[in-house]
Amino acid sequence: MISPRSFSEAVSRLVCGVFGAFSPRDYVAEEVYLGLSALQHRGQESAGVAWIDSDRRINVIKGMGLVYEALSQSVLAETPARSVIGHVRYSTAGGSMLQNAQPICANYAKGPVAVAHNGNLTNFDALRNTLENRGAIFQSTSDTEAILQLMAHQPRRSPFEALMRALAEVEGAYCLVVLMEEGLVAARDPWGFRPLSIGRRGDNYYVASESCAFSLLGASFVRDVEPGEVILIGSGGLKSYRLPVESGKKWLCSFEYVYFARPDSIIEGRSVYEARQEMGRRLAQSESVDGVDFVASFPDSGTTAALGFAAESGIPFEAAVVRNRYVGRTFIQPTQKVRELGVRIKLSPSPSLFKDRSAVLVDDSIVRGTTAGLVVSMIRECRARALHLRISSPPVRFPCFYGIDTPSSGDLAAAKYSLNDIAKTVGADSLRYLSASAMTDAIGLPPDSLCTACFDGNYLDGDSSSSPRGCCGKIFD
Ligand code: SF4
Incomplete structure (x- = not known):
């Protein structure tokens, strides 16, 4: 018989929302605020935005709570930024603190970088050990920081090249929006665990965890970022690159359709509703x-x-x-x-x-x-x-x-x-x-393109010995 106590503990379902906007002429920080508001269901613990100013400095505003509590719409409406990323997060109880809020920023050797992440790097412990043995000092317990640390070990490469090299070394689930002087970058892991969508209004591009974030901005859903695809959006428009690693199969989280995603989102061409x-x-x-x-x-x-x-x-x-x-x-x-x-x-x-x-x-x-x-x-x-x-x-x-x-x-x-x-x-x-x-x-969708591991224990090879780790979350039970 079940002990009632065993049913009464908290559990978090961790998801995050990431959003990025690029415009050749408009200020877009307020649009990122609105986009994050539409992704609020993916995280209510903290919210943050980052942009690079005309002096090549990274600016970041982060706060605890819902988007409207953590960020000021009126301040962002006045912010002169044409390329901006943002993040909403929900942590487990122990990880609920401002220092774990995203985006995470760093002054990389070849220019400033900010990153916001949805997912979990399953080889984080091994990466962290390797990096610390090389002298890296981690500021947080977030696996997202490993990506920046990996980039820092490529000081002679451009930020975009360093990111591509870093992503070749990470495993697990990630959707990233990254800000660098070369432009707005979005990347989706080779298995495509989490959704990531591209939207457009005129010359303005948007990237969001879910397509439901575009309609608020009058933008149209263009397509999903493909598993293993990295896109770079800059003054030359949108360019698509492939990660130098292949997964061999797609592995989209079936729970996105069950619970996480908003019903008005479209993922892989399928209406969540x-x-x-x-x-x-x-x-x-x-x-x-x-x-x-x-x-x-x-x-x-x-x-x-x-x-x-x-x-x-x-x-x-x-x-x-x-x-x-x-x-x-x-x-x-x-x-x-x-x-x-x-x-x-x-x-x-x-x-x-x-x-x-x-x-x-x-x-x-x-x-x-x-x-x-x-x-x-x-x-x-x-x-x-x-x-x-x-x-x-x-x-x-x-x-x-x-x-x-x-x-x-x-x-x-x-x-x-x-x-x-x-x-x-x-x-x-x-x-x-x-x-x-x-x-x-x-x-x-084809059953062999869906992750159903929490239902049937069918993990990607070797992942059953990993430690569950979340970057952010959402209380759901
Ligand atoms: S379907 Fe896979 S990715 Fe989604 S919650 Fe279950 S185990 Fe995690």
Whole structure:
């Protein structure tokens, strides 16, 4: 039987948002502020922007909190910068500090450089040992700094050449935006773990973790940065280069479609909204649901899949769990008592809809079960007749080594306990998950181009012995 305590720890799903803008004539710092705001779902812990001024100096503004708390829109609107990068981050509890906020800047031998990173370098420990043995002094525990340190060991090369050399030595998941005098650089690892998109409005170019950041700026989505591609955007337009390492296969994070990405984003040509809705449809196809009055969701993460479930099953959808949109991260704290209070303040079931009725409740995933257990108990207080929990992804049984701070297998509910035990602990009358094949079918990309390691333990060769490390994160369970 599951110990309730094992379900009540915090867990972070680490993602970050990166954004870059280049214009031959316009000041773009405010646009980066707006772009980061559109990527706020990928990180709420800190935000930062960097640019190079006319005196060849790096300027950086970073702060803790949401974009509007960390940065001043009015100051950025007045900032004379035509090439700017930015970052939003969410750290684990221990790593939540301003010194870990990005972009990270350095005065490289051949000019200033600033870098913002989404992902996790799986060979960071080995790189750090090698670099420290060569005399490098690390200022932070961030794996992003390893990229700058590797560049510093190429002092005779231009910053762009040094970056290409550095990226040949790193392994794992990364999407980078890098600022240097040669222009704005964006790079995606050869496996393409995390999404990275290119947008354009006239002569202005934008690079963002997700395409949803472009519409706010009136920019159009052009294409994804390809896995293993490095683009350099400068006064000569956009130039594309290939990293000098080949992966042999794509390995896009399937969890981007399940949870991380915003539903209005397009990744690898696939609408996140459509993929998520299809997951809900396929979940409904896997069973016949009788005697259920309505379908509800854990807002917002389960809502799109719940709509798909409702459409497929013919059971009406009700917005029966309400999300308080005005609660900030104040309530997401690393103590159990405050965390539970945070869930209660953020999510609230409607007693009149649940009383004496039977519902299917859809969420995107269960990691430790904290939110599921609390929400189900709140619904029980509304005297629901029956509650059937449906999860629009397979059970999460393995940790992630690619930038998502899932707990070790020993703390993952589905790794330790049977489906029935999980259902009992969270208080649901029944619990079902989407199958792995149904999830990849719903995503619609070739299954061998998707990372599904946290569901099936199928890591890239050798990565199962790596230590999970996150650059940034997002509380999700
Ligand atoms: S292990 Fe899971 S969360 Fe991590 S990259 Fe793969 S699919 Fe995404």
